[in-house]
Structure formats: C-alpha cells, structure tokens
C-alpha cells in the first residue's frame with residue numbers, strides 16, 4: 001500500500017541519487033532510458049538502468065513488501081474473534097492476500113539484484129521502513145471494516161498508478177495486487193454497512209473506528225508535495241505518476257460520498273465542498289503525529305517489529321525443510337539424468 005508515500009528523506013539516498021560524474025556511455029544509456037520512459041515502455045530486469053533508479057526501486061518495492069507483511073498483523077489480531085464464520089473466512093482470505101502481495105513484491109525486488117534475506121534483515125533491524133499506518137492498534141471489530149474501507153482504499157489510490165510505472169516486474173505485480181485490494185476495500189465497506197444497520201452500539205463502534213483511522217489514512221499519501229523532496233526524480237523516471245497531494249485529494253473526494261451512504265461523520269469540521277475547485281476542502285494534517293510514528297514512536301511500532309521477528313524465527317524450520325526438500329529433488333533429478 002503504501003509505497004511512494006514513504007518517500008521520506010534519507011541521507012544515503014540523497015548521495016546516490018545526485019550521483020557522481022558519468023561516463024559518456026552512461027549518459028547515452030540514460031538518454032535511452034529517458035526516451036523509453038517517455039514512450040511509456042517498460043524497463044525490464046536485464047536492461048541497463050541508472051544506479052539511482054535501481055536503488056530507488058529497491059527501496060520502494062522492498063518497503064512496499066514489508067508493508068504488506070506487517071499489514072497482516074493488525075487484522076490477524078481479529079481472525080479468532082470474527083463474529084461469524086462468513087466474516088472469519090473473508091478476513092482469513094484478505095490477510096492471506098496481503099501475505100501473497102508481500103511475496104510478489106519481494107520477488108520483484110529480487111529482479112533488481114538484491115537478496116531477500118538482506119531485505120528481511122533490514123526490516124528486522126529497524127533500518128527499513130514500512131507504512132506507518134500499521135503502527136496503529138485495532139481496538140474493535142469495526143476497525144476491520146474501516147481498515148478495508150479507508151486503509152485499503154487509500155492503498156488502491158496509491159497503487160493504481162503503479163500498474164503503469166516504468167519498471168516492468170513491479171508494474172505487472174501491481175496489476176494483480178490492485179485487483180485483490182479492490183476486494184479488500186469492498187469487503188470492508190460491506191462489513192461497515194452491515195454494522196450500521198445494526199444496533200446503536202454497533203453504529204458507535206463504526207464511528208469510533210472512523211474517528212481514529214481517518215487522519216492516519218490521509219497521512220498514508222505522505223508529506224505535502226512542497227515537502228516531498230524526492231518526488232521529482234520518481235516522476236522523471238516514471239515510477240511515480242501522480243503527486244501525494246493529488247492522490248490525497250482524489251481519496252477525500254471519493255470517501256466523502258461513501259461516508260454519507262454509511263451514515264457516519266468524518267472527524268474534520270473543515271470538510272467542505274469547494275465549488276470553484278470542484279473538490280472537497282479538508283482541514284490541516286497533524287504532521288508531528290506522522291513523523292512521530294515514522295520515527296518509531298507510534299502506539300505499536302515495537303510490538304509489530306517484535307511480532308515479525310518472532311514469526312521469522314518460528315518459521316526457520318519451515319525454510320530449512322523447504323531447502324532440504326529442494327536439495328533432495330535436485331539430487332534425484334541429477335541421478336535420473
């Protein structure tokens with residue numbers, strides 16, 4: 001989900017992105033890449049690519065993969081407590097999809113010449129980021145609906161343009177991911193519609209969840225364009241197609257009528273239709289909260305990371321067994337040949 005909005009400053013990236021002096025051959029190659037991007041063609045794994053482009057993609061795709069995997073945790077928390085068999089089956093399928101998204105994306109990152117173990121190490125050591133939205137807790141059952149509606153909804157806004165991003169393996173992975181995200185969004189909205197037709201207590205739970213998730217969902221699009229220092233490169237390379245603020249506005253414009261149908265109030269007194277702009281105006285975002293969570297001080301940062309590390313350690317025997325099995329197959333194939 002997530003992805004381009006985490007385009008936050010990194011000193012290491014600044015250095016590589018600016019690059020040193022280039023050879024004539026490199027400059028020619030770069031001109032070729034620029035022309036390909038301009039023609040809307042994909043850059044493939046075996047093509048030459050500028051080092052800064054490769055690094056930006058590794059960083060973005062791996063952060064996206066981490067977000068999918070960490071994103072399984074807040075909802076996984078409710079699988080055993082889903083109110084009906086139907087909702088449990090839907091939630092299981094959804095959480096499993098997120099695991100699958102992580103796998104496609106790690107595989108896409110690997111085509112850029114990085115090892116999956118190194119990416120996972122970077123997550124576990126706290127060096128790599130994942131979307132901050134998953135550092136918020138899921139306190140009641142309506143949170144599951146609101147995550148689908150708003151969090152997966154914001155993810156779709158962010159991700160649809162990535163289906164046309166310039167790096168082929170990433171763009172193709174995103175096509176399937178977006179189809180599944182759209183199911184996630186709809187199951188969330190359907191869950192909320194059901195609760196809103198229920199008791200006053202159920203409606204209160206939905207409103208409470210919306211109050212807590214609305215602003216963090218808007219933060220998912222990342223800093224304002226004026227503060228997003230790396231957007232220029234990403235747009236030039238065709239990785240990013242639409243700016244953070246434009247995506248955020250599209251999201252607000254879509255969410256307001258959906259909130260009306262649900263019968264809930266979005267927690268923003270400044271929300272107002274602007275006839276001249278043809279868009280909904282909304283209030284200021286508390287960026288201090290955003291940076292606080294990005295920098296590790298959200299409500300669940302420690303818990304999420306600890307859970308991921310634990311899951312990795314608990315799964316060691318599965319990875320060892322899979323490797324041993326693959327080795328056995330290889331030996332058999334060799335003998336048969």
Ligand SMILES: [Fe+2]
Nearest residue numbers: 001068098101
């Ligand atoms: Fe996903």
Ligand SMILES: [Fe+2]
Nearest residue numbers: 098152181184
């Ligand atoms: Fe999703």
